[in-house]
Amino acid sequence: MRLAHFSDVHVTHFPLSGGFALKRLAAVASYSLAGRGKHFIGSDARIAALLAHVDGQQVDHAICTGDLTGVSTEAELARAAELFGPRLRQPERFTVIPGNHDRYVTSAAGLFEKHFGTLCEGASFPAVKHLPSGVTLVLLDAARPTSVIDSSGLIGEAQRSKALSILSDPSLKSRFVIxxxxxxxxxxxxxxxxxxHGLRDDVEVMNLIDRDDVTVDLVLxxxxxxxFTxxxxxxxxxxxxxxxxxxMRCGYNVYDIDVAAHRVAITRHRWSVEAGRYEADPGHALNVSLDTRP
Ligand SMILES: [Fe+2]
Ligand SMILES: [Fe+2]
Incomplete structure (x- = not known):
């Protein structure tokens, strides 16, 4: 089974059209004055190239682990959705979960769900996708609006409790659980x-995935x-x-998963500025094979 994994594509569209919010203005200052916007200049074209490259890798499924946008305006989410195009109607091929930049401010409530809910089982988390290849995806949501100096996340007790009952189901033992x-x-x-910056309940989530009575092959x-790994x-x-x-040396991962052997081989692809396309990155430290059962 072949799975693509990409993240943090950050469609970044200014000027803002999504209403006033101090946190959004602070982000604009960061992007404009501190130069952070240069990181994502032309990100629309790279996202289009990325999705086309993923399609060309004969993957069975692709997952995006959030931060589609810069400050979660309607215009940014609509643009991200436009770039996904018909893939939004292919939940069997694509999965997207929200990042903190997709729920940047309180007034953005519901926008991620409106545009990308089709790719995460209606955005009711934890969500579960049992793929026909024998891979099961368990999707958690830690993204929430925070103050101007806070980009932390929280899974929370309710999701952790549901995740425990999902991951401790004995039927998962024969599957490859992500x-x-x-x-x-x-x-x-x-x-x-x-x-x-981090996950407020990181220790609790780590304690959950490390339990002997849960099945987890990989965390993405x-x-x-x-x-990194x-x-x-x-x-x-x-x-x-x-x-x-x-x-960064930006790019994405392809995982070749042997479900029965519980083994994954990672291939890193990077964006080549010179060539203007994504290509295999054979020297990258992420190109390793992992045995995923203790
Ligand atoms: Fe990000
Ligand atoms: Fe983020």
Whole structure:
């Protein structure tokens, strides 16, 4: 089974058309004055190229782990949806979960669901997709509006409790189970993310996935724009990083999954500025094979 994983594509459209919000204005200042906008100049074209490249990899399924937009205006979400095009009507081929930038301010409530609800089972989380290949996706949502100096996320007790009952179902033992969320559980150093940037209940989620009575083969996320793999006590985590951030060696991952053997081989693809296209990145440290059962 072949799965593509990309994240943090950040459609970024200014001037704003989605109403006043201090946090949005602060983001505009960051993008305009501090130069962060340069990271995502031309991201629309890279997203179109990314989706076409993914289609060309003969993948069975593709998952995006959030941050489709910059400040979650209606215009940005509509543009992201336009770039996905007919894929929005193919939930058997595509999955998208929200990132913090897709629920940036309170007034953006419902916009992600309106445009991308078709690709995450109506955005009722935790959502579950049993793919015909033997892979099961368990989708968590940690994105919520926060204050101007806070980009943290929270899964929360209710979702964790439902996730425990899903992941402890014995019928999952013969499947390849992937937990996907926007936020990382650890930084690439192995340390926790900072309080204003990370997942507030990272420890609780790690304790959940590390339980002996749950089935988890792989955890996928984004949010941290530099990609990496890391381990918890029992599980492998893979961060796709950003697919479009020009400040990074941006790109996306393809996973060749052997469901019966519980093994995954990762191939990294990067955006080539010189060539103007995505291409295999054979020297990347993410090109590894992992055995996913302890
Ligand atoms: Fe991001
Ligand atoms: Fe994020």
């Amino acid at each position: 937990v996907a969320l926007h936020y990382g559980l650890l930084r690439m150093t192995g340390l926790r993310d900072s309080r204003p 996320h984004g949010h941290l724009h530099r990609p 890391i381990r918890t006590r029992q599980r492998h985590i893979v961060n796709a990083g950003s697919a479009t951030d020009l400040h």
